[in-house]
Amino acid sequence: MPTIKVLGGGREVGRAAYLVSDRGEKFLLDYGVNFDEEDHPQFPGHVRPIELSGISISHSHLDHIAAAPLLYITGRPRAFTTRPTMEMGRILIRDFLKLNAFYIDYELSDVETMSENTIYLEYGEEVEAGGFRILMTSAGHILGSSITYLTTPSGHLIMYTGDVNTIQTWTLSKAELWPLKIDTLIIESTYGSTKHPPRHLTEKKLIDSIEEVIDRNGTVLIPAFSVGRSQEIICLLQAELPHVDVYLDGMSREITSLYLRYKSFLRDPSIFEKAVENTNFIKGWQDRRKAWRKPGVIVSSAGMLKGGPSVYYLKKIGSNPRNAVFLVSYQAVGSPGHEVLETGGIEEFGIEKLRARLQWFDLSSHAGKDGLLGILLHYKHSLKNVIIIHGEPDAANNLASMVKERMGNDINVFIPNNGDEINVES
Ligand SMILES: [Zn+2]
Ligand SMILES: [Zn+2]
Incomplete structure (x- = not known):
């Protein structure tokens, strides 16, 4: 049975890190940081890089990418992402290192090792890593940002929204929802209780x-x-x-x-x-x-x-x-x-x-509650599990009640804490 371990982003915005395990294989979705009240970086739960079939990175914001170089101090897992994500990620991580070097265990050379071990994906292209299959489509959030579709070794289909925007903006098209039968949706909830004005x-x-x-x-x-x-x-x-x-x-x-x-x-x-x-x-x-x-x-x-x-x-x-x-x-x-x-x-x-x-002015690059609900309803015929992450407790709870109200009780809804491991049925 596949499991998803929440290493960060449980009932908090940021520090996204989700470890998917199935049939002895492991794959990591994002590995980001957060900042505490003193502005010091906080890292997600530990992962042994040697155990990973790969890691995918949804976009270049530090709360999704900035812990990933830690995996390259001792390991060489393959990273999967788009070219702009890695290029911008390197610029942002360089800046992050400059400001916080004292609190960070990796160095610039580890960031380079990460980029040397990256396999670049075009939107809509599917690749394999270990027993997993990975496909990315546009998330509409920032340049190169992606929704990740991960098929596990036993055939369970997980969709991870990353940070997602469901409206068209001047620079980007809205998120592209790929026509698949999703079993488990890992969805961000930054604005799970907010309706953005038009x-x-x-x-x-x-x-x-x-x-x-x-x-x-x-x-x-x-x-x-x-x-x-x-x-x-x-x-x-x-x-x-x-x-x-x-x-x-x-x-x-x-x-x-x-x-x-x-x-x-x-x-x-x-x-x-x-x-x-x-x-x-x-x-x-x-x-x-x-x-x-x-x-x-x-x-x-x-x-x-x-x-x-x-x-x-x-x-x-x-x-x-x-x-x-x-x-x-x-x-x-x-x-x-x-x-x-x-x-x-x-x-x-x-x-x-x-x-x-x-x-x-509210010009958010995250979907509001209507947009998030739209994603859920889009996949409602196949969805078995919804895992709500990357949101403050109020926002996550609100999205959870909307899911139950609109989609009934047959669907399992989780609002995990960091460290929780969720069993998802195959
Ligand atoms: Zn984020
Ligand atoms: Zn972001």
Whole structure:
């Protein structure tokens, strides 16, 4: 009987790591990290690399990939993922290592060993590893992100959503649900109790707000995650406000070049190319010092104002009510972005009261509760088990009640804790 051991991501967002065992073979779905309140990395449960037939990596966010190099200190398991995931993963892990080296047991050379042992998949292509078969399709979350379909040695079909988005965005198509008879679904639940407002309305609100600020000769700072959100914003600006000056700063620049290199993973490469042409890349301090002095939009990492050039811009433009700070990313509790939304100021930057206009826009790259339910209903005729992970307890519980309500009691629903091992019937 196949079993799934939850090594991370049980009743928490992040640190995704799921070990599938069947007929003596083992396969790992993701191996990511989380951060505690002091921002120190937390690793998932231990795996012996020698026992693995392989590991698949759903996407390049640290909470899905950043523990994986640990497996290459002593082992050489084959990794399965898309090219953009590994390329972006290497950039993000390099940064993670730089900031947290003291807490991390692996080195850059182990990251290289991981990438040397990677087998790259195209969406829809199926490969074998040990007794397992692996297939990936687009998850719509960030460039190269994948839903993983894993057939175990005894023929049990597991679908793992990774982080998934079920709506089309400027850069990516919506998640592609492959026509298969899924037995067990491992589903994320980040927004298991949240209904996102319709995307086009949020975008319109953001565009209208930007126009108001520009009309008053103000500067807009959009702190955005370097992977995904920044690229979405520059596409939106190119489409709706092509006459406005747009600047891109921080790690987003390097990631944007990667998006260009792997255009075939984009929904419409021509939209993206135009957006990049329309965007001024900040190349150094000279550009940076000029950018905020005139009306325009500055898109810069970090998305939660935790560092990066966005902090510099915030300090420069924040005291003038003509300017604006528009947050478009998730703001974790304890982050400066969260603090300014709650209190209007940020203590560590010496900002008692932000004078610039401040607003938050829901442009999530995760499916809301309706989208998640849509995935479940899509496979309802074959589903026997649903394992809800990658969500706070409230969100996971809410999704579980929706499943029971809409799909009846014949289906087994699990909200595991880290360390739990679940038997799934063949
Ligand atoms: Zn995640
Ligand atoms: Zn993610």
